Amino acid sequence: MPHDLPDTLKLPPRETAVAEITRRLLDFLFSGAIAPGQKIPPERQLAEALAVGRSSVREAIKSLSLLGLLDVRQGDGTYLTHSGSDLLPQVIEWGLLLGEPRILDLVEARAEIEVLVAGYAAQRADAEGVARLRAQLDRLAQAGDDVQAYVEADVALHLEIARLSGNEIFMTLVNSLRSLLHVWAERVLVHAGETASSFAMHAPIVDAIEAGDADDARAAMRAHMERAGRRLKAALADGGATAPAPAPAPADI
Secondary structure: OOOOOOHHHOOOOOOOOHHHHHHHHHHHHOOOOOOOOOEOOOHHHHHHHHOOOHHHHHHHHHHHHHHOOEEEEOOOEEEEOOOHHHHOOHHHHHOOOOOHHHHHHHHHHHHHHHHHHHHHHHHHOOHHHHHHHHHHHHHHHHHOOOHHHHHHHHHHHHHHHHHHOOOHHHHHHHHHOHHHHHHHHHHHHHHHOOOHHHHHHHHHHHHHHHHOOHHHHHHHHHHHHHHHHHHHHHHHHOOOOOOOOOOOOOOOO
């Protein structure tokens, strides 16, 4: 049964950029008209309501799928996976995720932030903080190949490193990236089919922070971020960001 779409979904003249289309779709999806788990209207109906081409709608849907907000099921349709209250991070407001090129920009920016954070954490962590960090690393190890548990532990570990930096701005930045970290990590790990190689990149970071060696902590984090960036780009390039590959290669997050 077709959905009744509001007139407010229609774009004013000359406001047909994919970013604006995506924002309009976000407003519609978060309005409560579509419940989490429910199929959204088809591309054709959305394009007619927005008075834009289907290709532009398709690009907007791809952006929201990369965020983890929409689940595109080939041959079935597109489903809303989350409500606005638990998904809309500050980074969407910054406009950083309205298209794949900006996701790659964010990967680059995130890498530099995480490297700085690791160095400060090594300089400032006390024994209690190191114990918390070790506990998060143990949690990461215990998660094994349970992707959801591993992702949660991975995000918690990175947030703990940011906490140990003692810098509230860094803590805020890393926390703002938390939802995106979930999306990246889950999709890359599903594409990879394993977590062991990712865990192997985290242990040297924790070791360096515990030793109070800022140079080693930054180097270990940079190695981790560079590998993570390569794996995410590979997953995006072959479609792994939206569906698991049939023959996955080792990956990292």
